Amino acid sequence: MPDAPPSPRFRIWPPIAVAVPWLVGYGLERLVGVSLDVGRWAGVVGWVLVAVFAVWNGWCLLLFARHRTGLLPGQSTSALLESGPYRFSRNPLYVGLLALYAGLALLAGSWGALVLLPLAWAGLLWGAILPEEAYLRAELGRPYEDYRSRVRRWL
Template sequence: MTDVVSFRLWPPVAIGVPLLAGLAVSAAWDDPVEPGSWRVPVGWLLVAVFVVWNGWSLWLFAHHETGLLPGDATTSMIESGPYRLSRNPLYVGLLALYLAIALLASSFWALVLLPLAVALVLWGAILPEERFLESRFGEPYDDYRAKVRRWL
């Protein structure tokens, strides 16, 4: 048994490629819809949420001395902080940042491609990670999965 997750697709790539594609399409052609001025404060609020949420999540990785990056060993399960609300708080935070950037850039096409980013991170990272954690931690992970939602 390995102590390292084998991703199908690295999470920043799964989320970043649709975002960059949407921003590129918006830059090349006019967006069919202008979302309005509300997008700026909502975008900045989402940036703040991302910084706090992901900062807290990353701090917990360091505190538990467990691997964060691909290739790092996973030595413990984290069930506190944001992990009480989501089994994947880092991905939730990255998707909030995606939405923030799309809103701040006023990119209709990036917003349209957000579901693709969700699907790619689910297929490429979350499902392989869940299989890995099930095999690595067994019943404690099953109990955690029964109590905490995948997203929020």
């Protein structure tokens, strides 16, 4: 059996890093029995954030497909993406996941999920981004270091 190509060794799979704090926050809020009444603006902002996620992450995935590199978190990387959202963020898919998190929390009126948003951010950073950066440095070398010096981690 041939060796599998190298890939990032996540501590936490990114969707899990985002889903667990959301579900815990939402669940604790329901358990306590207190919900967030933020009014109509929350629904509008929530839907805008969900739409931003769909367009932004869809654009990123299209770029992955065009460059024939791993689409899913943890797959091996064969190309350094520097166009589209990758001009603004080294981690636009994770930025999109956090926008989705906030949008869904607002749509659900969940203060518990909103309060735990920093935990999702920290889970992505520690669980996925730091291991992924180490992998990309080892796999792509100097081109990645140059890209890293030009483009911010988040936005």
